[in-house]
Amino acid sequence: MASLYFTRGASNLLRLLKTSSDGCICKKLSTDAKNSSPAFSARHSALRNKGLIVQFRGLSSSSAGSVGEDGTTHERGQIPQVDRSSSADSRQYHTPSCAPLPQLDVPVDEQFGKPSPFKGMDTEFPCVSRNRSVGPDPEYAKIVSGYKVFNSKEAFYLKYNNAVLPEITVAYETWGELNEEKDNAVLIYTGLSASSHAKSHEENPAPGWWEKFVGPGCAVDTSKFFVICANHVGGCYGSSGPSSINPLTNQAYATTFPVVSVEDMVRAQFLLLDHLGIYKLHGAVGSSLGGMCSLMAAALHPDRVARLVSISGCAQSHPSSIAMRYIQRKTIMCDPNWNSGHYYDGVFPKMGMKLAREIGTMTYRSGPEWDHRFGRKRIEDTDHISLCPTFLIENYLEHQGESFSNKYDPNSLLYISKAMDLFDISEGCPSLTEGMSRITCPVLVMGVQTDIIFPIWQQREIFTALDEAGNEAVTFYELNSPYGHDTFLLDLNGVGAGVKGFLETDMVEKGWLTKHKHRLPK
CATH class of the missing domain: 3.40.50.1820 (Alpha/Beta hydrolase fold, catalytic domain)
Known part of the structure; x- marks a missing residue:
């Protein structure tokens, strides 16, 4: 499996790169000793034995399930548990909700002898995917x-x-x-x-x-x-x-x-x-x-x-x-479905129309009214935060864009606004x-x-x-x-x-x- 190595301190990292087979950290490096220079393999083994290198898997935007190194299959949306055993060599983070990615070696916390923790975010964004539908006829x-x-x-x-x-x-x-x-x-x-x-x-x-x-x-x-x-x-x-x-x-x-x-x-x-x-x-x-x-x-x-x-x-x-x-x-x-304005017998450019309305809505009302109506209120009381709307004002803008997007012809908006x-x-x-x-x-x-x-x-x-x-x-x-x-x-x-x-x-x-x-x- 391809790995990317990090060591503590810039000098150690530079020395590590100088002994690699291709000298570039931006390229995949093999952990197989047969495919690495002897000097690199020896140095890597020494660092791993000292507990200065561990591995974890990051997130992928793929929607498919993943298979961990232990052979366990993780379904999309399932977040696997982290193995918290005391052995530094066994501290590996399985890929949640994604296909396998190249492993990434991270430094161990020398004071506590534990790997730096990583818990990423689910890359499912319903606020984007639910907008892809063109909806009903205009x-x-x-x-x-x-x-x-x-x-x-x-x-x-x-x-x-x-x-x-x-x-x-x-x-x-x-x-x-x-x-x-x-x-x-x-x-x-x-x-x-x-x-x-x-x-x-x-x-x-x-x-x-x-x-x-x-x-x-x-x-x-x-x-x-x-x-x-x-x-x-x-x-x-x-x-x-x-x-x-x-x-x-x-x-x-x-x-x-x-x-x-x-x-x-x-x-x-x-x-x-x-x-x-x-x-x-x-x-x-x-x-x-x-x-x-x-x-x-x-x-x-x-x-x-x-x-x-x-x-x-x-x-x-x-x-x-x-x-x-x-x-x-x-x-x-810029909506691909706009098709230079010739969409009447094709797919309606709903996404572009929706965004245009959301932008317009920002100018139709005032800051004092936003403060009074929405303030910093959130859509729901939860600690789970994503890149989708969190605040009520975001939800309001999305609603306005969605409700208007089928009610008016995008070309008419172009012509009359011009x-x-x-x-x-x-x-x-x-x-x-x-x-x-x-x-x-x-x-x-x-x-x-x-x-x-x-x-x-x-x-x-x-x-x-x-x-x-x-x-x-x-x-x-x-x-x-x-x-x-x-x-x-x-x-x-x-x-x-x-x-x-x-x-x-x-x-x-x-x-x-x-x-x-x-x-x-x-």
């Missing part, structure tokens, strides 16, 4: 009802790369009644991964992603407003996106789908408004990506937006958020102030002090740019919520009350209070 592919569809058979030209789609589809849902003047419409722009299902209704009774914020008497009051919510172009819940069928090939677009921008998303939804016969919105309301869209809507169509709400958004994406979304995209694109990175309201303008000057309607800007992915200074930047551009009807709310970026989904008192008041207030004063009493310090 859920987003099953959502084919509960929403309306607007189809435009005209070519849709996109902002980048001179790209064009032969046709475009926008999935949408509505609540409330459109009045005769058609001036009570409120368009809700969604975040990155949300569908058009903001609120439950008869065709789809499942709770919506903004269930408590939309409805009679709610923040967006359906007894007063005709409320519209659409799935973004590039998404996977009914609107044109990578998972849609290209009518020219009768195959999924996959990554042949053109790069989309926030501007493209807004233009597509204004085509929907044209289809519905709505010229001017009472309000454009959006959070996160939707907050970008509401700003872009008022900039592109100042005569068609009466007021806008931007919650936890930004005027332009900054390096920190770009970097985080880049890492999310990379986890998907659109967020590319967003800059001042693109094509000499400055951010000039870009914001196109927005002339009253504006409500809301931000959260604990937001990580869209930090509060980005909402302050929106307010300041609008103010410097001469917009006197800007209101800014800075919320002290522990929920981070997800505050717009959870805070009815802060977000809900602010949105309701802004949408329903008569704007005669045109932001006078904001201008004279609540200006941010320079």
Whole structure:
């Protein structure tokens, strides 16, 4: 059996190596005297006789059982007992849960005459192996009802790369009644991964992603407003996106789908408004990506937006958020099953999608909330520690990744997150102030002090740019919520009350209070 020899002291080790047959400790050395130099064999025997060398077996990542030197077979997962006899020559550690490995000689503790102990870790990692399954079919592919569809058979030209789609589809849902003047419409722009299902209704009774914020008497009051919510172009819940069928090939677009921008998303939804016969919105309301869209809507169509709400958004994406979304995209694109985006007839890239969601979840909430909810609490009270999750926060992230991984198309996450990175309201303008000057309607800007992915200074930047551009009807709310970026989904008192008041207030004063009493310090 091949062995690797260690002696006490560097000088002894060097002398031992100099007398070996090949002079390299990195190569297997034979214990058979016939295959070793006489000098090496003599020195090794002398060291062993003095009790300065013993042998043990380490762990292997192999899942097969192992056979010890005594002929005993150890099944996978079985940890054999250590022979603790007094003879130094018999102190050998059998291989637990693994196939035989080359023996490794270790020094004896000279003071007590015992071998240095070794008890390794089982190399079974269920937290990794249980993630290898692709799981059930993606859920987003099953959502084919509960929403309306607007189809435009005209070519849709996109902002980048001179790209064009032969046709475009926008999935949408509505609540409330459109009045005769058609001036009570409120368009809700969604975040990155949300569908058009903001609120439950008869065709789809499942709770919506903004269930408590939309409805009679709610923040967006359906007894007063005709409320519209659409799935973004590039998404996977009914609107044109990578998972849609290209009518020219009768195959999924996959990554042949053109790069989309926030501007493209807004233009597509204004085509929907044209289809519905709505010229001017009472309000454009959006959070996160939707907050970008509401700003872009008022900039592109100042005569068609009466007021806008931007919650936890930004005027332009900054390096920190770009970097985080880049890492999310990379986890998907490095999944072998992603197959350059052509996985619709193959294996779903679940692992990449799961990791991307886990990374994203870290930015959606805040450190103070993690401390309050999880602290350093462990999953179970045990002394057994492995490389798999130990703390509740790890378990929570894994759950979030697992539950989301089948609900959204990985390609859609790539495309829409890229659109967020590319967003800059001042693109094509000499400055951010000039870009914001196109927005002339009253504006409500809301931000959260604990937001990580869209930090509060980005909402302050929106307010300041609008103010410097001469917009006197800007209101800014800075919320002290522990929920981070997800505050717009959870805070009815802060977000809900602010949105309701802004949408329903008569704007005669045109932001006078904001201008004279609540200006941010320079």
